Amino acid sequence: MAKKQALIKFTTNRNIHPHYYDYATAVQHVKNILKQKIGTELNLYHAGEDVHTLFETMHDMINENDVDVEILSSVYDNVSASTIKFTIEKNYYVIPSISNNVYYFRKYDVAMVRMPIYQNHEDFEEDFIFAKNDESLIRFINEMIAMQRQSMMKGITVFTDTDEGVVRHREKITQQIPREEVLLSEHIKRDIFRAIDEFFLKSGEFFKQYNIPYKRGILLYGNPGNGKTTLVKSIAGSVAAPIVYWQITENTSSYSIQEIFETVTKMAPMILVIEDIESMPDYARSAFLNALDGATSKEGIFLIGTTNYPERIDPALINRAGRFDRAYEIKQPDESLRCLYLEKKGIKQFLDEERFLYLVDKTKGLSIAQLNEVYMSIALQWHYEEPIDIDQIVQDLLENHRRTVKQEWDSDDYVKKVGF
Structure with a gap:
């Protein structure tokens, strides 16, 4: 399509609308930088609301010192152009900021800028894309999305809804959980x-x-601490596909729902895990149901919902085909699973066979997480005192659990025990 003449042209004359002047001044400086550095003028494109994927990919490229992206200049001289990061290994490092830098991809003749815009009524950031032509831009977008999908497969991408929008971060899978270590009934696991x-x-x-x-949705429900998260981690470590973990909060809205489904659709085939699905705010449920019902919004998506409180879930989620196809109850471990878990933990280094079987029987009704605490308590008691009081350890744990559930923390007897 032929480029048409603009009705209003930017000039240094400040008689034009002051808001447009402030906005256009910054954009014009970026255009000048691009022409000066690369020797040709690039066209400006509206980035759109679904451009986050491109900036996330660029962020990964910067982290990995990818030579395909270079910084031509910062935009404002007194706005930070670098960011301090902190790694899980507790190391600090500095990388260029996504905001306030002009990034250029020479291979595609495309530039990207997330630019602060300062106006007298508000300050905000806006994303800009410059490209030689439509064809180079489309090729760039398609390849960046493919790169983002590959990058997402290196860990789990966590989306959290905040009052400032959807915040993303990547978590490495630090420990692979083999499928045989997932403690569930065999038919559910199969x-x-x-x-x-x-x-x-x-x-x-x-x-x-x-x-x-080509879409699938399963719901995992049951008491906390029985392996729903472990199952999800095992799945994440055993498939060659991106994993997105979505944390719903009180800030979840129709806008964040739309952004997340637009992103994951581009990454399909992939897995979308929605934690604590019952916490979806009432005002966002309609938008969520519409997203699940969309003709293409779930194509290639394996959806996993988790909840500790199935009674709080909107019945519309599971009473209509195409939303969640199956619901699986993750129950408290039975005797065989308790025996298997405690044995794998190494409890027999502290107990003979008779006392081990007695412990398995006494822990009936405890969750996997509580069994882990039983192991911890026995190990500590063995380390410091050697004689192990199984009855007292299990009783204290059950009492603590009962008070936690009922929120009964104010009795004098219990206050003395916990030392407050």
């Missing part, structure tokens, strides 16, 4: 992993062969 494998193996060939829509 069903879930079989569905996962068929979804991601051979590009969903199973779904095409049997004319099944």
Whole structure:
């Protein structure tokens, strides 16, 4: 399409609207920098609301010192152009800021700028993309999305809804959890992993062969501490696909829902995990249901919802086909699972076979997380006192759990025990 003449042109004359002058001055300086540094003028494009993926990919490239992206200049001289980062290894490092720098991708003749805009009524940031032509821009976007998908497969991408919008960060999978270490009843574990494998193996060939829509949704529910998170981590470590972990908060809105589904659709096939799905705010539920029902919004997405309180879930989520196909209860471990877990933890270094079996029986009704605490308490008691009082350890744990659930922290007897 031929480029048309603009009705209003930017000049240094400040008689034009002051807000436009302030805005256009910054943009014009970027255009001048680009022409000066690369020797040609690039066209300005509106970045749109779904451009976050491009900036996330650029952020990864900066972290990895990718030579395909270079900084031509910062925009404002007295606005920071570098950011201090802190790693899980507790090391500090400095990288260029996404904001206030002009980034250029010479391979594509494309530049990207997240620029602070200062006006008298508010300050904000806006994203700009400059490209030689439409074709180079489209090629750039497609390749950046492909790069982002590859990058996301190096860990779990966590989306958190905040009052400033959706915040993203990447978490490395520091410990692979083999499927055999997931403590669930065998038929549930078989069903879930079989569905996962068929979804991601051979590009969903199973779904095409049997004319099944290429999307899947499962809901994991049950008391906390029984392995829902462990199951998700095991799935994440065993599939070659991006994993997005979405944390719903009171700030979840129709806008954040739209942004998240737009992002994950581009990354498909992939897994979207929604933690504590019952906490979806009432005012956002309609938008969420609409996103689940969209014709293409779930294509290629394996959706996993988790909840500790299934009774609080909107019935519309699970009473309509195409939202969640199956619901699995993650129950308290039975005797065989308690025996297996405690044995794997190494509890037999402290107990003979008779006392071990007695402990397994006494811990009936405890969760996996509580069994872990039983192991910790026994190890501490053995380390400092050697004689192990199984009855007292289990009783104290059950009492602590009862008071936590009922929020009964004010009795004099218990205050003396905890030392407050």
